[in-house]
Amino acid sequence: LAKTTQPISMDSYEGQEVNITCSHNNIATNDYITWYQQFPSQGPRFIIQGYKTKVTNEVASLFIPADRKSSTLSLPRVSLSDTAVYYCLVGDPLFSGGYNKLIFGAGTRLAVHP
C-alpha cells in the first residue's frame, strides 16, 4: 500500500478556494486515490475518488497529474463548516482481496476562519 504525505494543517478564510496536496510517490498502477473528510465527533465521510486527470463532483474537485505521484483536493469557496480533517488514501481494492483496505495517514487539519 502506497504511503501518503499531506500537510499537517492549513488555514483559510471563508470564500477562498483551498487546495490540499497529497504526495504518493510509490503509487502502484492499479491504485485509486480517495479523499475523506472528518468533522469532530463524527466518522469520516467519503468526498471524492479518482484514478487520473480530473474528477469533479458537487463537493470538490480532484486533480491528478499524469505521473500520479501526487493529487490535489480542491474545495471551492470554503465556509466555516468546511473546518475538518481531510485524509488522502491510496489503494487497490482488488489487491486487498476484493475490498478496499483503508490505511489512514495523519490527515490535514483545515481551519476556515471568518
Place this chain on the structure above:
Amino acid sequence: SAVISQKPSRDICQRGTSLTIQCQVDSQVTMMFWYRQQPGQSLTLIATANQGSEATYESGFVIDKFPISRPNLTFSTLTVSNMSPEDSSIYLCSVEGSSYEQYFGPGTRLTVT
C-alpha cells in the same frame, strides 16, 4: 450511500470489564470494517468482517481482545474485552459501497476508568 448506526454512542466502563458495540446498516453489505481512533489521532483498522466467515484482524489486534460477530448482512458487533485505560478510544464501523468507497458510522466513544 449507506446509513449506519452504532450503539452505544458512548460509554464509561471500569477496567477489566467488556463492552459490546453494535453496528447496524440500512442495507445488505458484504464487507464491514471496524476501526479505532484514539484521541487526536488518525483511524486504525482493527479488522474486516465478511459475513459467513471469520474476521480478519490487522497486525496488533487479536480475536481474544476484540471478538467480532457478523451474523447477517446488515449487522456486526465488536467486543472490547478485559478493558484497560489504553482502550479508551472512539470505535467506528464502516461498510463498503459499490465503488469501494466506505461509509462510516458515527462512532462509539469509550472511556475506561
